[in-house]
Amino acid sequence: MREEKFINDNSYIWQNLEDLLNKLKSKKLKSLSKSExxxxxxxxxxxxxxxxxSRTFFGESKTTEYLNSLASSAHSYIxxxxxxxxxxVFSFYIKGFPELLKQNASYMILxxxxxxxxxxxxxxxxxxxxxNAPAFIPPELIEGVKTLEDGRSVWDSxxxxxxxxxxxxxxxxxxxxxxxxxxxxxxxxxxxxxxxLGSAAGLAVNYNVSDIFWSLILPHGxxxxxxxxxxxxxxxxxxxxxxxxxVYSRKDSLIKAGKTAVYLACGTIPLFVIAGxxxxxxxxxxxxxxxxxxxxxxxxxxxxxYLASPFIRRKKISS
Numbered sequence: 001m002r003e004e005k006f007i008n009d010n011s012y013i014w015q016n017l018e019d020l021l022n023k024l025k026s027k028k029l030k031s032l033s034k035s036e037x038x039x040x041x042x043x044x045x046x047x048x049x050x051x052x053x054s055r056t057f058f059g060e061s062k063t064t065e066y067l068n069s070l071a072s073s074a075h076s077y078i079x080x081x082x083x084x085x086x087x088x089v090f091s092f093y094i095k096g097f098p099e100l101l102k103q104n105a106s107y108m109i110l111x112x113x114x115x116x117x118x119x120x121x122x123x124x125x126x127x128x129x130x131x132n133a134p135a136f137i138p139p140e141l142i143e144g145v146k147t148l149e150d151g152r153s154v155w156d157s158x159x160x161x162x163x164x165x166x167x168x169x170x171x172x173x174x175x176x177x178x179x180x181x182x183x184x185x186x187x188x189x190x191x192x193x194x195x196x197l198g199s200a201a202g203l204a205v206n207y208n209v210s211d212i213f214w215s216l217i218l219p220h221g222x223x224x225x226x227x228x229x230x231x232x233x234x235x236x237x238x239x240x241x242x243x244x245x246x247v248y249s250r251k252d253s254l255i256k257a258g259k260t261a262v263y264l265a266c267g268t269i270p271l272f273v274i275a276g277x278x279x280x281x282x283x284x285x286x287x288x289x290x291x292x293x294x295x296x297x298x299x300x301x302x303x304x305x306y307l308a309s310p311f312i313r314r315k316k317i318s319s
Contacts, residue, residue: 111232118194126202183239
């Protein structure tokens with residue numbers, strides 16, 4: 001094919017790509033509509049093919065130089081325009097994490113249900129008879145709950161907060177990592193730690209200190225318990241991938257599920273940190289129990305709004 005005919009036959013494609021590149025000079029690749037983006041990618045691929053042809057048959061001609069410049073410019077937008085690491089992380093926590101939870105809602109529900117089963121069982125058993133409490137919680141915690149009505153003489157808020165925070169992070173990590181035991185370890189961790197909370201709550205009712213007890217638990221507990229449920233869901237995902245790999249091999253199924261589980265577990269990090277700050281500074285403060293409970297309710301509402309963000313965005317888009 002003669003160079004002149006080659007130019008005449010294909011110049012409209014080159015011009016289309018050049019027009020799109022000119023549009024992108026003042027905008028980003030994401031600013032293109034779907035049809036324009038498809039056209040941009042298709043034109044780029046064709047231009048790359050034309051560049052290869054031109055180099056072979058026309059050497060270092062002006063046509064080859066032009067196509068090389070055109071392809072290089074398009075290449076920089078396609079392969080070099082990347083979000084910064086910070087922007088990606090920020091985007092994940094604002095949009096990606098709630099969306100991922102929505103996609104794995106069934107595991108989240110199951111994780112929460114297992115924990116609550118432990119809570120309800122131990123709560124009822126302790127409520128029936130306080131002597132059943134040692135079967136679920138250690139003696140020092142029992143003594144701490146007993147003395148709450150005496151001005152928290154034994155309950156050292158600072159020490160207790162640090163202990164509970166450390167324990168809850170450990171619970172979350174174990175619930176996640178023990179998914180490798182076909183999920184059995186995750187189930188055990190969730191139910192066992194539900195026993196802890198339920199029995200302590202039962203004691204608080206028996207000793208008429210529920211308001212003080214929950215004012216010490218809920219300000220940070222709303223976020224910490226949510227994080228434990230998420231980590232439990234991550235562990236259950238791993239367990240399910242091993243038990244029922246579906247169309248994948250068990251290895252591939254585990255790798256695929258493991259990525260999702262890791263993202264879920266990582267999503268809890270900022271929430272654990274926020275809970276730790278609340279636990280270290282707000283929970284031990286002399287603020288009234290009523291105010292702490294109001295604060296807990298507000299944090300729960302904000303958490304619900306955060307988790308509902310994927311549904312809210314989707315509704316806005318559809319309308």
